[in-house]
Amino acid sequence: xxxxxxxxxxxxxxxxxxxxxxxxxxxxxxxxxxxxxxxxxxxxxxxxxxxxxxxxxxxxxxx
Amino acid sequence: xxxxxxxxxxxxxxxxxxxxxxxxxxxxxxxxxxxxxxxxxxxxxxxxxxxxxxxxxxxxxxxxxxxxxxxxxxxxxxxxxxxxxxxxxxxxxxxxxxxxxxxxxxxxxxxxxxxxxxxxxxxxxxxxxxxxxxxxxxxxxxxxxxxxxxxxxxxxxxxxxxxxxxxxxxxxxxxxxxxxxxxxxxxxxxxxxxxxxxxxxxxxxxxxxxxxxxxxxxxxxxxxxxxxxxxxxxxxxxxxxxxxxxxxxxxxxxxxxxxxxxxxxxxxxxxxxxxxxxxxxxxxxxxxxxxxxxxxxxxxxxxxxxxxxxxxxxxxxxxxxxxxxxxxxxxxxxxxxxxxxxxxxxxxxxxxxxxxxxxxxxxxxxxxxxxxxxxxxxxxxxxxxxxxxxxxxxxxxxxxxxxxxxx
Numbered sequence: 001x002x003x004x005x006x007x008x009x010x011x012x013x014x015x016x017x018x019x020x021x022x023x024x025x026x027x028x029x030x031x032x033x034x035x036x037x038x039x040x041x042x043x044x045x046x047x048x049x050x051x052x053x054x055x056x057x058x059x060x061x062x063x
Numbered sequence: 064x065x066x067x068x069x070x071x072x073x074x075x076x077x078x079x080x081x082x083x084x085x086x087x088x089x090x091x092x093x094x095x096x097x098x099x100x101x102x103x104x105x106x107x108x109x110x111x112x113x114x115x116x117x118x119x120x121x122x123x124x125x126x127x128x129x130x131x132x133x134x135x136x137x138x139x140x141x142x143x144x145x146x147x148x149x150x151x152x153x154x155x156x157x158x159x160x161x162x163x164x165x166x167x168x169x170x171x172x173x174x175x176x177x178x179x180x181x182x183x184x185x186x187x188x189x190x191x192x193x194x195x196x197x198x199x200x201x202x203x204x205x206x207x208x209x210x211x212x213x214x215x216x217x218x219x220x221x222x223x224x225x226x227x228x229x230x231x232x233x234x235x236x237x238x239x240x241x242x243x244x245x246x247x248x249x250x251x252x253x254x255x256x257x258x259x260x261x262x263x264x265x266x267x268x269x270x271x272x273x274x275x276x277x278x279x280x281x282x283x284x285x286x287x288x289x290x291x292x293x294x295x296x297x298x299x300x301x302x303x304x305x306x307x308x309x310x311x312x313x314x315x316x317x318x319x320x321x322x323x324x325x326x327x328x329x330x331x332x333x334x335x336x337x338x339x340x341x342x343x344x345x346x347x348x349x350x351x352x353x354x355x356x357x358x359x360x361x362x363x364x365x366x367x368x369x370x371x372x373x374x375x376x377x378x379x380x381x382x383x384x385x386x387x388x389x390x391x392x393x394x395x396x397x398x399x400x401x402x403x404x405x406x407x408x409x410x411x412x413x414x415x416x417x418x419x420x421x422x423x424x425x426x427x428x429x430x431x432x433x434x435x436x437x438x439x440x441x442x443x444x445x446x447x448x449x450x451x452x453x454x455x456x457x458x459x460x461x462x463x464x465x466x467x468x469x470x
Contacts, residue, residue, distance in 0.1 A: 012171070012178070019407070026181065054406060054418040
């Protein structure tokens with residue numbers, strides 16, 4: 001599973017980071033950045049992060 | 064049988080759903096009408112006190128859809144934008160949260176670094192100091208003590224002062240102004256005077272921050288003035304927005320949540336014993352209380368199909384987050400307060416691009432507040448029956464006006 005993030009859409013809510021902190025973080029501007037891969041077992045949290053994002057800035061790309 | 068247009072209108076008005084609705088029965092529950100609306104009329108027509116028609120969106124999925132639809136505007140200046148109080152579109156001009164992109168995006172991005180998850184976590188120690196200091200002062204008061212006045216109101220304003228960079232010595236002045244803003248007995252003239260006073264004070268602070276930059280939001284804002292064509296008035300309005308957004312909401316959550324916890328002693332005992340986390344409790348309190356129910360008015364800028372209805376271009380609507388938070392389609396057994404529920408699917412902080420900027424500060428603030436309050440006063444109890452408390456039924460943000468307690 002791969003993730004893609006869209007900084008232009010991001011409003012910095014931080015829900016992705018709260019939900020899957022190994023994968024998502026906030027950069028110095030407060031916008032989303034990918035911190036690491038989705039590890040086995042982490043798929044549900046990554047999907048939840050996509051679902052919770054209020055601005056549609058997080059996308060799961062199934063591999 | 065109606066035989067005149069006036070009689071027809073009057074007849075129709077009798078059947079229109081009047082909005083806002085009020086809580087009745089348990090103060091923790093949203094208006095009872097929401098349940099039927101979700102089931103039978105998930106997108107329902109209602110009418111405001113001034114006669115303006117509005118749509119009420121009550122289901123969790125529909126609330127999320129509406130708040131992310133590109134044809135739904137949050138701009139206060141849109142002609143169809145519902146304003147429950149009527150007329151007054153804010154004496155202070157349009158606050159940035161009530162604008163659309165690109166204005167909204169510009170300000171949000173400027174403020175955002177002060178409100179990140181990391182920044183909120185870094186503030187935990189400072190918030191703990193504020194809470195401890197407030198508890199110290201409270202402990203010296205003769206009982207019964209009003210928890211709203213002594214605890215719930217001052218803490219959020221002190222935290223915001225910290226974020227903005229208001230000097231500690233000015234806190235009493237700043238808090239006094241904030242109180243006037245929230246007081247329902249304040250006249251429109253009182254409010255205008257207070258807004259002008261705070262604005263003037265902010266402009267003085269901007270001067271000080273230019274002379275002596277600090278690691279705070281007001282300094283960041285004056286530094287942004289150099290890059291962009293911004294006046295002091297623009298900055299002051301935004302600083303005011305931050306204060307407005309984070310004060311009454313958080314204060315009301317502190318007071319009401321205390322009631323919920325006192326009303327759920329088994330849950331409270333688990334939390335105090337460390338068998339459940341305050342983070343989980345806060346998330347469920349946010350869902351359960353749904354105090355920001357009325358905070359998401361919007362206008363359609365094109366026809367938007369939702370929930371089996373069509374919201375026409377120019378129509379106003381409310382995305383009722385308090386209703387969404389009790390939608391059984393999203394939360395099994397939704398009217399039960401259950402801190403083991405898990406997840407963060409509630410929309411207490413709203414949804415879409417306007418989702419609360421301060422939410423991560425609020426989360427940590429609330430965790431620290433309750434952990435500290437119940438650790439300091441293990442025998443905290445209400446001094447009057449819960450049913451006798453004065454609830455804010457006529458306020459945009461639900462809460463309680465006074466909360467006499469003993470310990």
